[in-house]
Amino acid sequence: MAPVVQARGLGRRFGKRVSLQGVDLELPAGEVLGLIGPNGGGKSTLLLLIAGLLEPSEGEVRVQGIPSQQLARQAHGRVGLITAEPGLYPLLSGRENLHFFGRLHGLGAAQVDARLRDIVGELHLQDALERPVSACSSGMKQKISLARALLMQPALLLLDEPTANLDPVSARAIWAEVRRRADAGLAVIVATHDLVAAESACDRVLLLAGRVLDEVRFEGPRQPPPVGHLFGPYLRVIGAEDGS
Amino acid sequence: MILALRIANQQLLELRRQPAMIAAMAAVVSSIAGLVLFVALTLTLVNSQPASRELFQANLATAGFGLEDPIPFVIETLLSSFNFLLFTQLLGMTAVLAGQSIVHERQSGTLAFLMLAPVRRGDVLLGKALGAAILPIILYGLIGGSSSLVLASLELTEAYAWRLPPSPGWLIAFWLGGPAWCLALAAAGTLLSIRSRDVRTAQQGVWLLVFLASTTVGAGLGGGLQEDAGFQLVLAGAGVICTLGLLALGTLLLRRDIHL
Numbered sequence: 001m002a003p004v005v006q007a008r009g010l011g012r013r014f015g016k017r018v019s020l021q022g023v024d025l026e027l028p029a030g031e032v033l034g035l036i037g038p039n040g041g042g043k044s045t046l047l048l049l050i051a052g053l054l055e056p057s058e059g060e061v062r063v064q065g066i067p068s069q070q071l072a073r074q075a076h077g078r079v080g081l082i083t084a085e086p087g088l089y090p091l092l093s094g095r096e097n098l099h100f101f102g103r104l105h106g107l108g109a110a111q112v113d114a115r116l117r118d119i120v121g122e123l124h125l126q127d128a129l130e131r132p133v134s135a136c137s138s139g140m141k142q143k144i145s146l147a148r149a150l151l152m153q154p155a156l157l158l159l160d161e162p163t164a165n166l167d168p169v170s171a172r173a174i175w176a177e178v179r180r181r182a183d184a185g186l187a188v189i190v191a192t193h194d195l196v197a198a199e200s201a202c203d204r205v206l207l208l209a210g211r212v213l214d215e216v217r218f219e220g221p222r223q224p225p226p227v228g229h230l231f232g233p234y235l236r237v238i239g240a241e242d243g244s
Numbered sequence: 245m246i247l248a249l250r251i252a253n254q255q256l257l258e259l260r261r262q263p264a265m266i267a268a269m270a271a272v273v274s275s276i277a278g279l280v281l282f283v284a285l286t287l288t289l290v291n292s293q294p295a296s297r298e299l300f301q302a303n304l305a306t307a308g309f310g311l312e313d314p315i316p317f318v319i320e321t322l323l324s325s326f327n328f329l330l331f332t333q334l335l336g337m338t339a340v341l342a343g344q345s346i347v348h349e350r351q352s353g354t355l356a357f358l359m360l361a362p363v364r365r366g367d368v369l370l371g372k373a374l375g376a377a378i379l380p381i382i383l384y385g386l387i388g389g390s391s392s393l394v395l396a397s398l399e400l401t402e403a404y405a406w407r408l409p410p411s412p413g414w415l416i417a418f419w420l421g422g423p424a425w426c427l428a429l430a431a432a433g434t435l436l437s438i439r440s441r442d443v444r445t446a447q448q449g450v451w452l453l454v455f456l457a458s459t460t461v462g463a464g465l466g467g468g469l470q471e472d473a474g475f476q477l478v479l480a481g482a483g484v485i486c487t488l489g490l491l492a493l494g495t496l497l498l499r500r501d502i503h504l
Contacts, residue, residue, distance in 0.1 A: 048356075048502070051356075051360060052360070052500060053356050053359055053360065053500065053501065053502045054501050054502070055499075055500075055501045069500070071360075072359065072360055072361065072362050072363075072500060073362055079360065081356065081357065081360055083353060083356065085353035086353065087352065087353035087354045087356060087357050088352070088353075088354065089254070089258060089352060089354060090352065091257075091258050091261040091262070092254075092257060092258065092261070096257065100250070100254045101357060101361065103250055104247060104250060104251075104358070104361040104362075104363055105361055106362065132261070148357070
């Protein structure tokens with residue numbers, strides 16, 4: 001089966017500064033690839049290059065055979081993106097945001113609602129959907145952002161530090177959903193500073209610092225990051241024993 | 245085009261969630277219209293009574309305006325100021341809204357998601373320009389249009405009917421020239437917004453844009469009412485051409501590469 005992502009000699013400079021160079025990459029469906037490395041190491045740059053939101057200075061990257069620069073025109077939502085900042089209109093409700101982006105991707109209003117019914121239940125978003133985004137917690141905003149990506153039924157999900165600034169419950173929910181989707185066949189690339197989560201949930205990890213320094217593949221079943229001894233008492237404190 | 249309208253609608257939805265801003269915009273147009281109507285109605289009252297008329301003339305002479313018949317002069321000045329202010333405020337409000345549009349997308353982090361969608365850059369720009377122009381045009385049409393009709397119904401303004409509805413010049417300037425240049429300013433503001441990295445840069449650019457537009461187009465639309473309808477038609481056509489040119493330029497400047 002052809003890989004979902006194929007990159008050859010991929011690199012990007014910002015002025016004279018080289019952010020990333022010489023990245024070769026293949027990612028099959030159903031695999032979660034972690035990107036770890038220091039700040040400025042090129043993790044976000046790599047994700048944006050794959051999404052077609054940055055032009056490569058060298059090399060090329062294709063998603064399902066489509067050059068990244070043509071993704072927006074040809075792939076119609078086959079790439080879902082989640083950034084550390086949720087990227088939502090703060091004065092609109094979650095539902096209005098999701099409808100707007102869904103309609104931009106060519107979905108009808110009824111189609112958006114139908115797809116949302118499943119996603120909202122899975123992400124426990126019922127309460128947050130009708131509120132203005134500005135009144136939602138960081139965790140809820142990130143879940144709405146995840147819902148937007150899933151709404152387009154992508155073949156590839158790109159996550160840039162999706163759990164930064166999230167409480168443990170929200171972070172675990174995001175990781176669990178990502179892992180569940182990957183097990184169902186979604187290709188995922190996630191940039192993170194959470195080494196424990198990367199080791200637990202990713203099938204493979206690239207260590208990036210301007211280029212790929214190392215690659216680690218993990219064996220055995222993958223799962224959301226371990227919760228530790230404090231997770232139970234934490235859930236009791238916030239009154240969310242069911243993890244919602 | 246449908247996607248451009250969706251983007252414009254999203255922008256309008258955001259504006260509707262900020263009633264204080266809409267109120268401020270309405271207050272600007274209402275203040276201009278209210279002040280002009282107040283002066284015009286007062287002058288009508290003064291003109292209807294010979295004693296008041298003589299007193300008004302004497303007071304103006306004392307103030308250094310020794311005109312033989314000052315009321316027509318005041319009315320003409322009032323009407324030209326009204327049209328000038330109406331057009332320049334329309335252009336200014338639009339430029340301010342448009343100047344923030346792409347910067348707002350950058351700061352909200354939504355620009356990446358717009359660029360990820362299968363939307364042509366031209367549609368993004370057109371949507372942003374329309375979204376910035378619609379609300380000012382509605383306020384200007386409702387408040388400016390209705391107050392112009394009231395002014396046209398006054399006996400004192402009969403001699404200046406060419407400055408008011410339903411003169412062909414006014415109709416073209418108000419319903420074609422104004423909206424056309426409003427869209428041009430919206431396109432120019434959006435262009436500025438593309439090149440601005442933060443709100444302050446955008447605001448300074450908008451300030452310059454409003455100054456240039458007021459002294460040229462605003463004066464042309466308001467002052468140009470002395471010319472025949474053909475002049476206003478040419479001015480409106482220039483507004484349409486300018487809008488299309490700026491949108492075309494914008495599609496070159498707005499890149500899917502969100503760093504550029």
